[in-house]
Amino acid sequence: EEQTGSRILSPADAANLPGAAQVLWTHSFAALSETGEEEDSARTSARWLIFRLLDQLRVCLRPWTEAERDWVWRLAEELVQADPRWIAQLARQASWDSAKEAKLVANFVEKAHSQQKLKGREALQVLGVLGRSADPAASSLGERRLGLLATHAAEAIGSNLGPAELACCLELLLDAAHELGAAGATGGRRAVVGTLLKASQGTSSAALRGEFFWALEARVMAAAAARRSDALIGGGPDAPAAEAWASVALQELLRDQPQEIELGLLRQQKWVRHLEQGENACCCVEPAWGETRGFPLAVWPATRMCLGMEGFPHDTDSKSAPIIVRCRFRDE
Numbered sequence: 001e002e003q004t005g006s007r008i009l010s011p012a013d014a015a016n017l018p019g020a021a022q023v024l025w026t027h028s029f030a031a032l033s034e035t036g037e038e039e040d041s042a043r044t045s046a047r048w049l050i051f052r053l054l055d056q057l058r059v060c061l062r063p064w065t066e067a068e069r070d071w072v073w074r075l076a077e078e079l080v081q082a083d084p085r086w087i088a089q090l091a092r093q094a095s096w097d098s099a100k101e102a103k104l105v106a107n108f109v110e111k112a113h114s115q116q117k118l119k120g121r122e123a124l125q126v127l128g129v130l131g132r133s134a135d136p137a138a139s140s141l142g143e144r145r146l147g148l149l150a151t152h153a154a155e156a157i158g159s160n161l162g163p164a165e166l167a168c169c170l171e172l173l174l175d176a177a178h179e180l181g182a183a184g185a186t187g188g189r190r191a192v193v194g195t196l197l198k199a200s201q202g203t204s205s206a207a208l209r210g211e212f213f214w215a216l217e218a219r220v221m222a223a224a225a226a227r228r229s230d231a232l233i234g235g236g237p238d239a240p241a242a243e244a245w246a247s248v249a250l251q252e253l254l255r256d257q258p259q260e261i262e263l264g265l266l267r268q269q270k271w272v273r274h275l276e277q278g279e280n281a282c283c284c285v286e287p288a289w290g291e292t293r294g295f296p297l298a299v300w301p302a303t304r305m306c307l308g309m310e311g312f313p314h315d316t317d318s319k320s321a322p323i324i325v326r327c328r329f330r331d332e
Contacts, residue, residue, distance in 0.1 A: 024050055025071065029078035041312035058089050080108050084117040096133040102140035106144055106149055113152040120160025124169060127153040131176025132185035133170040143184035150180050150188025158195040166199050170211050193249045201256055206302030213253060213265050214298055219246035267295035283309040285328050294330065303332050
Protein backbone atom coordinates (compact mmCIF):
# COMPACT_ATOMS: atom_id res chain seq x y z
CA GLU A 1 0.00 0.00 0.00
CA GLU A 2 1.08 3.58 -0.65
CA GLN A 3 0.06 6.54 1.49
CA THR A 4 -0.83 10.00 0.14
CA GLY A 5 -1.43 12.50 2.94
CA SER A 6 -3.98 10.88 5.25
CA ARG A 7 -5.33 8.49 2.60
CA ILE A 8 -4.19 4.93 2.12
CA LEU A 9 -4.19 3.92 -1.55
CA SER A 10 -4.21 0.41 -2.86
CA PRO A 11 -1.61 -0.40 -5.53
CA ALA A 12 -4.31 -0.19 -8.21
CA ASP A 13 -5.50 3.26 -7.08
CA ALA A 14 -1.90 4.47 -6.80
CA ALA A 15 -1.33 3.40 -10.41
CA ASN A 16 -4.39 5.44 -11.48
CA LEU A 17 -3.25 8.54 -9.56
CA PRO A 18 -1.18 10.19 -12.37
CA GLY A 19 -4.00 9.81 -14.86
CA ALA A 20 -6.55 11.27 -12.44
CA ALA A 21 -4.22 14.21 -11.73
CA GLN A 22 -3.80 14.89 -15.47
CA VAL A 23 -7.56 15.01 -15.94
CA LEU A 24 -8.09 17.34 -12.97
CA TRP A 25 -5.25 19.58 -14.20
CA THR A 26 -7.45 20.63 -17.12
CA HIS A 27 -10.44 21.54 -14.93
CA SER A 28 -11.48 24.96 -13.72
CA PHE A 29 -10.97 25.83 -10.05
CA ALA A 30 -14.71 25.48 -9.43
CA ALA A 31 -14.69 21.98 -10.94
CA LEU A 32 -11.63 21.09 -8.89
CA SER A 33 -13.49 22.05 -5.73
CA GLU A 34 -16.46 19.82 -6.46
CA THR A 35 -16.54 16.40 -4.83
CA GLY A 36 -18.82 13.56 -5.77
CA GLU A 37 -20.19 10.83 -3.54
CA GLU A 38 -19.11 8.09 -5.94
CA GLU A 39 -15.60 9.49 -6.51
CA ASP A 40 -12.83 6.90 -6.37
CA SER A 41 -9.83 7.14 -4.07
CA ALA A 42 -7.36 7.94 -6.86
CA ARG A 43 -9.35 11.00 -7.98
CA THR A 44 -9.84 12.23 -4.40
CA SER A 45 -6.12 11.89 -3.66
CA ALA A 46 -5.20 13.61 -6.94
CA ARG A 47 -7.45 16.54 -6.01
CA TRP A 48 -5.80 16.79 -2.59
CA LEU A 49 -2.33 16.82 -4.20
CA ILE A 50 -3.35 19.53 -6.67
CA PHE A 51 -4.69 21.75 -3.89
CA ARG A 52 -1.47 21.24 -1.97
CA LEU A 53 0.51 22.22 -5.06
CA LEU A 54 -1.60 25.37 -5.40
CA ASP A 55 -0.89 26.27 -1.77
CA GLN A 56 2.85 25.88 -2.44
CA LEU A 57 2.70 27.94 -5.64
CA ARG A 58 0.92 30.76 -3.80
CA VAL A 59 3.80 31.29 -1.38
CA CYS A 60 6.90 30.02 -3.21
CA LEU A 61 9.74 32.46 -3.89
CA ARG A 62 11.07 30.78 -7.04
CA PRO A 63 9.77 31.66 -10.50
CA TRP A 64 7.07 29.32 -11.73
CA THR A 65 7.86 26.88 -14.52
CA GLU A 66 6.19 27.45 -17.89
CA ALA A 67 3.69 24.68 -17.21
CA GLU A 68 2.87 26.12 -13.80
CA ARG A 69 2.51 29.62 -15.25
CA ASP A 70 0.09 28.48 -17.95
CA TRP A 71 -1.97 26.53 -15.43
CA VAL A 72 -2.15 29.17 -12.69
CA TRP A 73 -2.85 32.10 -15.03
CA ARG A 74 -5.73 30.09 -16.53
CA LEU A 75 -7.19 29.73 -13.01
CA ALA A 76 -6.11 33.17 -11.80
CA GLU A 77 -9.51 34.88 -11.66
CA GLU A 78 -11.09 32.03 -9.72
CA LEU A 79 -8.12 31.74 -7.38
CA VAL A 80 -8.20 35.44 -6.50
CA GLN A 81 -11.93 35.31 -5.93
CA ALA A 82 -11.47 32.38 -3.54
CA ASP A 83 -8.43 33.83 -1.78
CA PRO A 84 -7.29 37.48 -2.36
CA ARG A 85 -3.84 36.59 -1.02
CA TRP A 86 -3.10 35.24 -4.50
CA ILE A 87 -2.84 38.84 -5.76
CA ALA A 88 0.61 39.36 -4.24
CA GLN A 89 2.03 36.20 -5.79
CA LEU A 90 0.47 36.90 -9.18
CA ALA A 91 2.01 40.38 -9.09
CA ARG A 92 5.43 38.85 -8.30
CA GLN A 93 5.18 36.23 -11.04
CA ALA A 94 3.68 38.48 -13.70
CA SER A 95 5.69 39.55 -16.70
CA TRP A 96 5.08 43.29 -16.57
CA ASP A 97 6.27 43.64 -20.15
CA SER A 98 3.14 41.69 -21.08
CA ALA A 99 0.17 44.06 -21.26
CA LYS A 100 -2.20 41.11 -20.78
CA GLU A 101 -0.67 39.97 -17.48
CA ALA A 102 -0.10 43.51 -16.24
CA LYS A 103 -3.74 44.48 -16.88
CA LEU A 104 -4.97 41.27 -15.28
CA VAL A 105 -3.05 42.02 -12.06
CA ALA A 106 -4.25 45.63 -12.18
CA ASN A 107 -7.85 44.42 -12.41
CA PHE A 108 -7.34 42.14 -9.41
CA VAL A 109 -5.87 44.95 -7.30
CA GLU A 110 -8.61 47.40 -8.26
CA LYS A 111 -11.39 44.90 -7.55
CA ALA A 112 -9.91 43.85 -4.21
CA HIS A 113 -9.52 47.50 -3.24
CA SER A 114 -13.14 48.31 -4.12
CA GLN A 115 -14.29 45.34 -2.04
CA GLN A 116 -11.85 46.20 0.80
CA LYS A 117 -10.25 42.76 0.51
CA LEU A 118 -6.69 43.95 -0.10
CA LYS A 119 -4.86 43.39 3.18
CA GLY A 120 -1.80 45.24 4.42
CA ARG A 121 0.88 42.62 3.94
CA GLU A 122 -0.32 41.63 0.49
CA ALA A 123 -0.54 45.32 -0.43
CA LEU A 124 3.04 45.78 0.78
CA GLN A 125 4.23 43.00 -1.51
CA VAL A 126 2.27 44.43 -4.43
CA LEU A 127 3.76 47.88 -3.86
CA GLY A 128 7.27 46.42 -3.74
CA VAL A 129 6.66 44.67 -7.07
CA LEU A 130 5.27 47.87 -8.63
CA GLY A 131 8.40 49.72 -7.52
CA ARG A 132 10.79 47.09 -8.91
CA SER A 133 8.84 46.85 -12.18
CA ALA A 134 7.84 50.51 -12.47
CA ASP A 135 9.23 51.15 -15.97
CA PRO A 136 7.66 48.15 -17.76
CA ALA A 137 4.46 48.55 -15.71
CA ALA A 138 4.19 52.19 -16.82
CA SER A 139 4.62 51.11 -20.44
CA SER A 140 1.96 48.38 -20.13
CA LEU A 141 -0.57 50.23 -17.99
CA GLY A 142 0.20 53.90 -18.41
CA GLU A 143 1.60 56.21 -15.77
CA ARG A 144 -1.80 57.23 -14.39
CA ARG A 145 -3.10 53.70 -13.85
CA LEU A 146 0.20 52.62 -12.31
CA GLY A 147 -0.06 55.55 -9.90
CA LEU A 148 -3.62 54.55 -9.00
CA LEU A 149 -2.55 50.96 -8.29
CA ALA A 150 0.22 52.22 -6.00
CA THR A 151 -2.30 54.51 -4.31
CA HIS A 152 -4.67 51.59 -3.64
CA ALA A 153 -1.79 49.57 -2.18
CA ALA A 154 -0.61 52.50 -0.04
CA GLU A 155 -4.11 53.02 1.35
CA ALA A 156 -4.37 49.34 2.31
CA ILE A 157 -0.95 49.50 3.95
CA GLY A 158 -1.89 52.58 5.96
CA SER A 159 -5.16 51.01 7.09
CA ASN A 160 -3.75 47.63 8.13
CA LEU A 161 -0.15 48.11 9.28
CA GLY A 162 0.93 49.96 12.41
CA PRO A 163 3.96 52.23 12.91
CA ALA A 164 6.18 49.38 14.14
CA GLU A 165 5.51 47.28 11.03
CA LEU A 166 5.97 50.29 8.75
CA ALA A 167 9.33 51.03 10.35
CA CYS A 168 10.51 47.52 9.42
CA CYS A 169 9.69 48.02 5.72
CA LEU A 170 10.47 51.73 5.48
CA GLU A 171 13.29 51.43 2.93
CA LEU A 172 11.20 49.16 0.71
CA LEU A 173 8.43 51.77 0.68
CA LEU A 174 10.79 54.66 -0.04
CA ASP A 175 12.56 52.72 -2.80
CA ALA A 176 9.17 51.96 -4.36
CA ALA A 177 8.19 55.64 -4.10
CA HIS A 178 11.42 56.69 -5.81
CA GLU A 179 11.03 54.20 -8.68
CA LEU A 180 7.37 55.07 -9.20
CA GLY A 181 8.20 58.75 -9.44
CA ALA A 182 11.09 58.07 -11.81
CA ALA A 183 8.70 56.13 -14.06
CA GLY A 184 6.27 59.05 -14.13
CA ALA A 185 3.73 57.66 -11.64
CA THR A 186 4.11 60.62 -9.30
CA GLY A 187 0.65 60.11 -7.85
CA GLY A 188 1.74 56.72 -6.53
CA ARG A 189 4.88 58.20 -5.02
CA ARG A 190 2.84 60.87 -3.33
CA ALA A 191 0.45 58.27 -1.91
CA VAL A 192 3.30 56.23 -0.40
CA VAL A 193 4.91 59.30 1.17
CA GLY A 194 1.52 60.48 2.42
CA THR A 195 0.88 57.15 4.13
CA LEU A 196 4.22 57.37 5.94
CA LEU A 197 3.67 61.01 6.91
CA LYS A 198 0.27 60.20 8.40
CA ALA A 199 1.63 57.19 10.29
CA SER A 200 4.49 59.31 11.70
CA GLN A 201 2.16 61.52 13.72
CA GLY A 202 1.29 60.88 17.35
CA THR A 203 3.16 59.83 20.46
CA SER A 204 3.05 56.11 19.57
CA SER A 205 4.92 56.74 16.30
CA ALA A 206 8.21 58.01 17.73
CA ALA A 207 10.27 55.08 16.42
CA LEU A 208 8.85 55.33 12.89
CA ARG A 209 9.21 59.12 12.94
CA GLY A 210 12.91 58.93 13.82
CA GLU A 211 13.61 56.25 11.21
CA PHE A 212 11.62 58.15 8.58
CA PHE A 213 13.44 61.39 9.33
CA TRP A 214 16.88 59.84 8.88
CA ALA A 215 15.87 57.81 5.83
CA LEU A 216 14.74 61.01 4.10
CA GLU A 217 17.79 62.90 5.34
CA ALA A 218 20.07 60.23 3.86
CA ARG A 219 18.33 60.50 0.50
CA VAL A 220 18.55 64.30 0.55
CA MET A 221 22.28 64.15 1.32
CA ALA A 222 22.90 61.53 -1.37
CA ALA A 223 21.05 63.59 -3.98
CA ALA A 224 22.99 66.71 -2.99
CA ALA A 225 26.30 64.85 -3.26
CA ALA A 226 25.32 63.49 -6.68
CA ARG A 227 24.45 66.96 -7.91
CA ARG A 228 27.73 68.34 -6.67
CA SER A 229 29.68 65.66 -8.49
CA ASP A 230 27.51 66.00 -11.62
CA ALA A 231 26.75 62.27 -11.39
CA LEU A 232 22.97 62.30 -11.80
CA ILE A 233 21.69 60.15 -14.62
CA GLY A 234 20.99 62.31 -17.62
CA GLY A 235 22.78 65.24 -16.11
CA GLY A 236 20.12 67.59 -17.46
CA PRO A 237 18.48 70.53 -15.69
CA ASP A 238 15.46 68.41 -14.73
CA ALA A 239 17.53 65.82 -12.86
CA PRO A 240 17.85 67.77 -9.57
CA ALA A 241 14.10 68.45 -9.57
CA ALA A 242 13.44 64.73 -9.95
CA GLU A 243 15.26 64.12 -6.68
CA ALA A 244 13.58 66.97 -4.78
CA TRP A 245 10.69 64.79 -3.52
CA ALA A 246 12.74 63.60 -0.53
CA SER A 247 13.52 67.18 0.49
CA VAL A 248 9.85 68.11 0.24
CA ALA A 249 8.82 65.05 2.26
CA LEU A 250 11.39 65.86 4.93
CA GLN A 251 10.03 69.36 5.38
CA GLU A 252 6.45 68.03 5.43
CA LEU A 253 7.42 65.59 8.15
CA LEU A 254 8.78 68.45 10.26
CA ARG A 255 5.83 70.71 9.52
CA ASP A 256 3.28 68.14 10.72
CA GLN A 257 4.94 67.65 14.12
CA PRO A 258 4.37 69.60 17.34
CA GLN A 259 6.96 72.30 17.88
CA GLU A 260 8.90 70.41 20.55
CA ILE A 261 9.20 67.29 18.38
CA GLU A 262 10.34 69.31 15.37
CA LEU A 263 12.93 71.05 17.53
CA GLY A 264 14.16 67.73 18.90
CA LEU A 265 14.63 66.27 15.41
CA LEU A 266 16.52 69.35 14.21
CA ARG A 267 18.78 69.31 17.28
CA GLN A 268 19.46 65.62 16.69
CA GLN A 269 20.33 66.33 13.05
CA LYS A 270 22.75 69.12 13.97
CA TRP A 271 24.43 67.08 16.71
CA VAL A 272 24.95 64.10 14.39
CA ARG A 273 26.36 66.29 11.62
CA HIS A 274 28.89 67.83 14.03
CA LEU A 275 29.87 64.32 15.12
CA GLU A 276 30.30 63.13 11.51
CA GLN A 277 32.54 66.11 10.73
CA GLY A 278 34.76 65.38 13.71
CA GLU A 279 33.75 68.56 15.57
CA ASN A 280 33.78 66.78 18.90
CA ALA A 281 33.85 69.89 21.06
CA CYS A 282 30.48 70.92 19.58
CA CYS A 283 28.95 67.61 20.68
CA CYS A 284 29.96 67.58 24.36
CA VAL A 285 27.53 68.20 27.20
CA GLU A 286 29.34 71.40 28.10
CA PRO A 287 29.32 74.07 26.88
CA ALA A 288 27.01 73.38 23.92
CA TRP A 289 24.20 71.09 25.13
CA GLY A 290 23.19 69.96 28.63
CA GLU A 291 19.81 69.88 30.38
CA THR A 292 18.30 72.78 28.48
CA ARG A 293 19.03 71.32 25.01
CA GLY A 294 18.07 67.67 25.25
CA PHE A 295 17.04 65.82 22.09
CA PRO A 296 15.93 62.28 21.12
CA LEU A 297 18.08 59.79 19.24
CA ALA A 298 16.49 57.45 16.70
CA VAL A 299 18.33 54.45 18.18
CA TRP A 300 17.08 55.13 21.73
CA PRO A 301 13.66 54.69 23.34
CA ALA A 302 11.33 57.61 22.68
CA THR A 303 11.36 58.67 26.34
CA ARG A 304 15.16 58.97 26.55
CA MET A 305 16.75 62.35 25.80
CA CYS A 306 20.40 62.84 24.89
CA LEU A 307 22.14 65.72 26.69
CA GLY A 308 25.37 65.59 24.70
CA MET A 309 28.56 63.58 24.57
CA GLU A 310 30.76 62.87 27.58
CA GLY A 311 34.44 62.75 26.67
CA PHE A 312 35.48 61.95 23.10
CA PRO A 313 34.65 59.07 20.73
CA HIS A 314 36.57 55.85 21.35
CA ASP A 315 37.81 53.81 18.37
CA THR A 316 37.41 50.02 18.55
CA ASP A 317 38.41 47.01 16.45
CA SER A 318 34.79 45.95 15.98
CA LYS A 319 33.33 46.14 12.47
CA SER A 320 29.79 46.46 13.81
CA ALA A 321 30.69 49.24 16.27
CA PRO A 322 33.94 50.90 15.08
CA ILE A 323 33.35 53.93 17.32
CA ILE A 324 31.83 54.16 20.79
CA VAL A 325 30.30 57.46 21.83
CA ARG A 326 29.35 57.91 25.49
CA CYS A 327 26.44 60.27 26.09
CA ARG A 328 24.71 61.74 29.09
CA PHE A 329 20.95 61.23 29.08
CA ARG A 330 17.77 61.56 31.07
CA ASP A 331 14.60 59.51 30.97
CA GLU A 332 11.31 61.35 30.92
